[in-house]
Amino acid sequence: MSQLTTSQVIRFSKATLMLFISFFGLLMLYSNFTDYATNYEYLAHILSMDTTSDSQKYSYRAITSAMLHHRIYWLIITLEVVYTIFCALGTYYLYKNINAGLGEFHEAKKPALIGLLIALALYYVGFQVIGVEWFNMDESQTWNYKDWARQIVDFIFLLLIFIAMKIER
Numbered sequence: 001m002s003q004l005t006t007s008q009v010i011r012f013s014k015a016t017l018m019l020f021i022s023f024f025g026l027l028m029l030y031s032n033f034t035d036y037a038t039n040y041e042y043l044a045h046i047l048s049m050d051t052t053s054d055s056q057k058y059s060y061r062a063i064t065s066a067m068l069h070h071r072i073y074w075l076i077i078t079l080e081v082v083y084t085i086f087c088a089l090g091t092y093y094l095y096k097n098i099n100a101g102l103g104e105f106h107e108a109k110k111p112a113l114i115g116l117l118i119a120l121a122l123y124y125v126g127f128q129v130i131g132v133e134w135f136n137m138d139e140s141q142t143w144n145y146k147d148w149a150r151q152i153v154d155f156i157f158l159l160l161i162f163i164a165m166k167i168e169r
Contacts, residue, residue: 007169008098011105014163015094018112021119021159022091024152025084032077043076044069045143046131052139061134079122086115090163102169109163116160123152 032039045051047069049062063069090112097108127149131137138146 010168011098015091015098017159018087018091018094022087025080025087028080040073042143043073046135046137049135051143052136058136079118083115083118086111090115106166112163116156120156123149
């Protein structure tokens with residue numbers, strides 16, 4: 001039995017962490033498709049700004065159209081599908097190239113990096129920037145994804161850095 005090297009552990013860690021984020025994406029999709037109404041209601045309240053303090057002061061920012069709520073929700077679901085596919089492909093390529101040369105393993109990271117970037121755009125720009133800063137989501141006591149989104153962004157951002165780094169040999 002051969003000795004496991006640090007480089008092998010790093011490669012395995014990168015592939016496995018990508019597996020974790022792919023699994024998260026699949027769970028998010030499952031939740032959005034099987035419990036569409038609950039998740040839609042959450043998003044509709046955020047976009048309508050009907051539970052935020054000072055809702056009158058910022059009412060010009062609110063989106064109250066149910067049709068737009070559905071379209072924005074489907075945009076979110078579409079972005080989740082896309083990032084999950086890229087992350088799953090990245091996971092596959094990383095495992096497939098786990099014993100390949102340094103250059104081949106590094107090139108295998110492309111789909112993973114694309115998926116993570118899309119996920120970061122969705123959860124950081126979509127929820128933390130637009131949701132919190134534009135729709136004042138953080139001011140709602142009931143309909144608030146701020147802390148949840150921050151935890152996801154923290155994981156994805158660190159994972160993006162870890163995957164991109166060329167520290168394995």
